[in-house]
Amino acid sequence: MSETPEAHSYKIDLDNLDLEHSYTLEEFEYINSRLKNYTLEIDGHPVDLFELDENGKLVPMPQIPFRREQVVAEIAAQLRNWNIHTQQDGGVTTSQGGFDFVIDHQSAIRAPDVAFTPQNTVLRLTDEQAWTFQGAPFTPTFLVEVADIGEDTDNSKFKEVDERFKEELITQSTVVQLGWLIDPQHKRIYIYRRGRRRSNPRWGDISGENVLPGFVLNMSLIDRIIDLPPPAPRRPQVQANCPYCNNPFNNSYELIEHLERVHC
Incomplete structure (x- = not known):
């Protein structure tokens, strides 16, 4: 209709x-x-x-396929945990969160699969910037795109995403310092840094460098999504006590939630 x-x-x-x-x-x-x-x-x-x-x-x-969205969600979850545990207090967004990337002096709304905006930017946002696209443009300092780009750099799918990084996402009009292009289907990683050529490291853990101090993307958790290991037997629940207040909890999830809510 x-x-x-x-x-x-x-x-x-x-x-x-x-x-x-x-x-x-x-x-x-x-x-x-x-x-x-x-x-x-x-x-x-x-x-x-x-x-x-x-x-x-x-x-x-x-819309993107289920498995690729699982990878996006896992990256966002790891970034969120780092943001909380290291008290960065920045903003973590996914592909529903758009930013105003100025291209050729014109506004262009782009929505990276995962992005991190530091606290000093978040605190300076006006209500207009935070709740609409009407305010002054701003961008994250770090972003990730998860895509099927094939096994080499000669195909059109890779060239399209590579151009997006170089001509739209990491330009003189943005403050993006670091970007990752991750292809989980072909286990390919490309790293884009401001003012430097892209690099293509082996498939493995990736450091957030000085843009995300102390953050390392744990690729073994991505591999568990990609390779689908057989289901492990359910482990018995073990009671855990908070190391700060000694309150008991039925499982580690409840303990972590308590630590984040009360002690972090």
Whole structure:
């Protein structure tokens, strides 16, 4: 069923979006807010999120397969744990969190699969920046893209993502210092650093360097998603006591939640 809401003076038919039309930031926000409960299909692919390019045109972001989203969630979880345990108090976002990357002096909304914005940036955000795309542009300092790019750098899929890093995500108009491109299907990693050539380390743990002090992505947890080990037998629950207040807990999850909530 077609929905034809009105955003400002432009009538927007979600079933017949004009991808050649230039949309305002307000219209862009409205369209994405509607897609939270409304899935489109474009070229045979379900879409529930758009980015916005520097010309104001919508860029469809197709839904990603289950296994790849598991990898994205695991990276975000490890980054979140580091953010809490080291008291960084920054902001961790996933692909539903967009940033205003200025490209050719024009606003362009991009949504990396995982991103980290440091505390000093988060604390300076105005309500307009934090809750809309209307305020002054800002970007994270670290981001990750998880994609199927193949086994070499000669194919079009890799070249498209490589260009995105070099011409949109890590440019003079952003403050991004470090970016990772991870292909879990082919076990490939590419690291992008500001002002330096990309590197292609072996498949293994990745350091956050001085951008994320002390953070190391534990690839063994990614491998457990990719390689699907046989289910382990359930371990009996063991009571654990808090080392600070000696309160008892039925399992380590409850203990960790208590430590984060009360003692961190």
